[in-house]
Amino acid sequence: MKLINNIFTSRSSTTEAPIIRWAFTLLGLGFLTLVVAMPLIAVFFEAFRKGYDAYIAGITDPYAISAIKLTLLVAGIAVPLNVVFGIAASWAIAKFEFRGKHILITLIDMPFAVSPVISGLIYVLLFGIHSVLGAWLVAHGVQIIFAVPGLVIATVFVTFPFVARELIPLMQEQGTEEEEAAILLGATGWQTFIRITLPNIKWGLLYGVLLCNARAMGEFGAVSVVSGSIKGETTTIPLHVEILYNEYNFVAAFAVASILSILALVTLVLKRVLEIKTGVKGKH
Amino acid sequence: MCKRQKFRKIMTTPRKKFYLKQPSIIPGFGLSMGFTIFYLSIVVLIPLSMLFIKTAEINFSEFWATVTSPRVLHAYYITISCSLAAALVNVVFGLLTAWIIVRYDFPMKKIFDAMVDLPFALPTAVAGIALTSLYAPNGWIGKYLAQYDIQVAFRPAGIIIALIFVGLPFVVRTVQPVLEDMEREMEEAAASLGASRWQTFVYVVLPHIGPALLTGFAMAFARALGEYGSVIFIAGNLPKISEIVPLLIVIKLEQYDYTGATSIAVVMLLFSFVMIFIINLIQKFNYGKMSKQGI
Secondary structure, eight states: OHHHHHHHSOSSTTSOOHHHHHHHHHHHHHHHIIIIIHHHHHHHHHHTTTOHHHHHHHHHSHHHHHHHHHHHHHHHHHHHHHHHHHHHHHHHHHHOOBTTHHHHHHHHHHHHHSOHHHHHHHHHHHHSTTSTTHHHHHHTTOOOTTSHHHHHHHHHHHHHHHHHHHHHHHHHHHOSHHHHHHHHTTOOHHHHIIIIIHHHHHHHHHHHHHHHHHHHHHOOHHHHHHHTTOTTTSOOHHHHHHHHHHTTOHHHHHHHHHHHHHHHHHHHHHHHHHHHHHTOOSOO | OOHHHHHHHHHHSOOOSSOSBOOOSOOOHHHHHHHHHHHHIIIIIHHHHHHHHHHHHSOHHHHHHHHTSHHHHHHHHHHHHHHHHHHHHHHHHHHHHHHHHHHOOOTTHHHHHHHTTHHHHSOHHHHHHHHHHHHSTTSHHHHHHHTTTOOOTTSHHHHHHHHHHHHHHHHHHHHHHHHHHOOHHHHHHHHHTTOOHHHHIIIIIHHHHHHHHHHHHHHHHHHHHHOOHHHHHHHTTOTTTTOOHHHHHHHHHHTTOHHHHHHHHHHHHHHHHHHHHHHHHHHHHHHHHHHHTTO
16 A cells, blocks of 8 residues: 555655656657667668678678768868868857847858758759859869769758857857957967867867768768769768668668768767767757 | 057947947957858858749749649648657657656666767668668568558658657757756745646746747757658658658759759748748747746
8 A cells, every 4th residue: 555655656846756757767768769779770680681791791892882982072071161161150250249140140050941952952053054053064074963072062061050050159158358368468360269269169179070070971862962873973871872772772771871870879979978078968 | 559459448448339340359350250251152142042043033823833733732731741740749759758868867868868869860861761671561660560550651650750750859959958957946836835746847847948849849840841861761752642842852853843843942941931930939929928927
């Protein structure tokens, strides 16, 4: 009798009764397992379905390797570009007072409001054969759509907010006193930046780079529109996964997908580490 | 004038009411602002304006005909209704998840907490094929559901599940900080005044986290509207049944129907902007109410 009473009444005024807590916990964890954990487990399960050798064959296939190379190339260009942008934008926004800051911040958040497919579409409209610049580009032998530059700029569009959004609040919080003190003591702008600002923002910067990179390597929709998915030439890893899947080559598709999944897990772990370092929680 | 004198002058003159930029001794505004605007123009402004320029080229009757054709209308309906359903589910279960992570203790809590971010870190294409393999008629979950004659793959239900996956972190991560910062004294006060736990939740906790819940809902909804990679595999893309708007845009592009693709995209974009605007308004209204009540 006492036990029944105990599980139905709560022990303090700000917590629920134990039975409710149990119910909520099980329901929540069940939901998380079903929705989040199972797909991840399924990737690895399917990848190894035909055994270890089939898995290795899937990820060492020449097309897969060129997809990996291309993904690394595109991310290797897009992420540093976005880092430079992020630093420039947050320097301008955090260290100065000017009109129109809100508009600038809204513009920086724009890619989050736009569907990835539309993100790719706008570049096809700008650089494609039938577009305004199209004729000029063809005449000069420059190909953007269906080639690497198109992949890069589409990836840049989708990922540039990440670094900026990390740095702007961080630098705003840090204020301008340290930089002003340095300038007053005779430092040049660059010296101030490298010796004062950069060390202060280094963990936030790493965090932004981490998120930016994860998104850059995994981007699908925008890149799919812009690349034409020409096997071996313009397929990044996610596009390659799609091609394999559509060819019913499931084991290979999941094998390549597992590479991205491992990347995602590494990203999550590093994210945790950086969150502890910066004392920041749950921001994205 | 040396830096020190300039700094003194800046600090002692009163701030002008209308200014374009406050004077400062920190260098680099021109460079950083110039580069920022240049970058934004090339990457965002010019391409986005192409969208609207292209739309202006199309005459209105052709635009209207494209946008109101049955297949397109069905795609809009499917996209919006599935996104709404998924976002609502995410609000309920996202709140539940945030609640148990913040308020309760259980084994492996840190792992589950990190798990919430997985849909954010996992590429959409990978999520798409993983979900399809799970819910296809011969998949782990699909097999189980088939016994009850429930079909998920190639149906809107599959789309909703995929959208729940991608939208979950938005709700949890927006509500979690607010729950963490919430003062328990308010709940204690309510309890001491005789409120039951449920009443305390509905009248004290819920209004406090309301704006965050709404923001999380809006973000999950916006994300779901545009989602492509995780949906196209499980949806089966049957026209009028499970074809979403982003896919329709891609199909039009593959047929070189640029005007068609642009028309559909513009409507989608306008809808997203209106949604975000409305949500912002509601938030402003809520914050105004809260500050009036002195919270």
